[in-house]
Amino acid sequence: MPVHTLPELPSDYSALAPVVSPEIIELHHDKHHAAYVKGANDTVEQLAEVRESRADVLLPAP
Structure with a gap:
């Protein structure tokens, strides 16, 4: 599963x-942008968990 990272x-x-x-700039990068990256990673992780638990009814991962 790809992990998104906060770019320098x-x-x-x-x-x-x-x-x-x-x-x-520091606030936007270290707080706001970091929160978006964390949210993307959390969403990818949740999607993977759902795919694993409901593999019988969901389409396979790309």
Whole structure:
């Protein structure tokens, strides 16, 4: 099962200052984006569990 990972930023948090503050970049990357990655991994895991438990009625995994 593929595991999604949070990519590293290509630059440091202050790269867009003063237009975007380093705190906003850090918040977005380390909290928001990380939550999306975790949600994707949780969903993939749940789908795998359902496929295993209901293999008789669901279509096979691609």
